[in-house]
Amino acid sequence: MSLRHAVLGLLAERPASGYDLLGRFQTSLVNVWPATQSQLYTELNRLADAGLVAVSAEGPRGRKEYTLTDEGRRELLHWLVEVEPQRVRRSDGLLRVFFLNQVAPEQARTYMEREGTTAVEYHQELAELERSVDWDEGDLSFYGRLALEWGLRFTRMQEEWAQWASERIAERTTERPPQP
Incomplete structure (x- = not known):
């Protein structure tokens, strides 16, 4: 997904100013594709130049x-139905987990606990967003709610996984003698 298509998608619902779009990003797309004010205004100019x-x-x-x-x-519809989504498989956080054997077990557990805490905090932000949005019967609310639910479930899974991984590290530490 690109910022270009996020803006086109929001404008497909109704006309808006850059300021209005920024607010809609912060209340609807923050979980999916966040954007800063400067990014948004730059993209609006590019979209206008491209017609x-x-x-x-x-x-x-x-x-x-x-x-x-x-x-x-036409560009939005082409992207929606003809362009295969990018399935990002890179994760800086998981790459670090893969190499946690390079640090002391307690440091590894601390890292995993921090990952869990981060997931809880983000889950709370999404839950607050869910409570603060004035959901209506429109399509944008309906599909926005589906995307938000993904974020809520994903952060809950991240929290559970981080706790599980931390426990596995603790068990492994007690079962194995320290390596020289």
Whole structure:
């Protein structure tokens, strides 16, 4: 997925300013594809230059409202149905787990416990987001809720896995004599 398609997808629902889009990113896509203000405004300019979005209204202080063009809608639909999703298999965190034998068992357990704590904290952020969103019957709410549920379940699994791994490290430490 790219920021380009995230913006096109949000604009497919309704026209919005960069400020409005940033708010929608923070309340709907934060779990899927977060974006900063500078990234978002840069992408809006690129999309406008490419003819995928157009300025549909201008307001005070240079505020611009963008709308999806027909070409932008075709690009979004092409990406949705014809482009195979990237299945990212790289994980900095799991790569570290693979090499935890290079540190003392207590350091390995501390790392795993920190991973669990991080998962709990992120789960709490997502749960708060779920409570703060004014869910409606619209499609964006429905499918956004499905994506949010993935995040809630994934963070819960990460927490359980980190706890399990920490326990396995502790068991292994008591079963095996220290290596020279």
